[in-house]
Amino acid sequence: MDVLPRHVICVLGRWRDFSVVQSAVATCGDDFTLDGEYSQLVPDERMVVAFEASMDRFDPTITAEDWDNIQTHTAVAYILSPPISKAAAESISARTLLLAVTLLNQGGLAVKSESAGLAHGRKRWIELGRKYSIATERNDAHSASATLYWAWVQRAIHDTSSATLYSIGMHLLGQRDTEIDDSLAFSTALQWIDLMGLYLVADKPDRPVLDGEGFRLRNEGPRRIIRRVPCDRYEQDDFFFNPYGYNRLVVDEG
Structure with missing residues (x-):
């Protein structure tokens, strides 16, 4: 297979530098990276439109507070996963989900998946991370995998x-x-x-x-x-x- 997929997530925040983001990314292993070329410490005026295009319209979870945060962000971080082989797909997708939750708990305001064109609200991302963690603690592989489906x-x-x-x-x-x-x-x-x-x-x-x-x-x-x-x-x-x-x-x- 010539082309392997990869997660690219966009995380909005109000960071003055990317040290917190880089530390969080490092906890995932050295195969996850902060994209230094496209990440920026200034607002991106396209983000409201981008999140509107990516939100789950069947089950919208982006709240009024989320939209306010999207409008008032001051930094944009793009995180890249390693290329995803079929065998490693669920493992890498789980790590990406937990990283998104970590970043939301460390100053992140909103997250969307560039690789699936999908954005959830802040509370929904955190809920998905919690459900995945509980399922893995209980060795409930079915629920853990289903949670990754709803996430991505x-x-x-x-x-x-x-x-x-x-x-x-x-x-x-x-x-x-x-x-x-x-x-x-x-x-x-x-x-x-x-x-x-x-x-x-x-x-x-x-x-x-x-x-x-x-x-x-x-x-x-x-x-x-x-x-x-x-x-x-x-x-x-x-x-x-x-x-x-x-x-x-x-x-x-x-």
């Missing part, structure tokens, strides 16, 4: 050119994203996308999902067929590019 996967993006709704962010968890036709009600399409995503990330099937297999929302519900297709809507150097491709859920004509 943006769902139901509308692609009008292909008449589909699709997810972004599964590449950060070493899996294919999901897409489905946009003729469905948005809430129904979202159920299909989440079921497939959580099946891959949290349920962890014993064997790969195969092209042509059937998939159902419910035992007696309608059946869709899985078609494995490449990611051709993004260039390979795009943050959203998924080298594993997509699982397209198509109507069963049989």
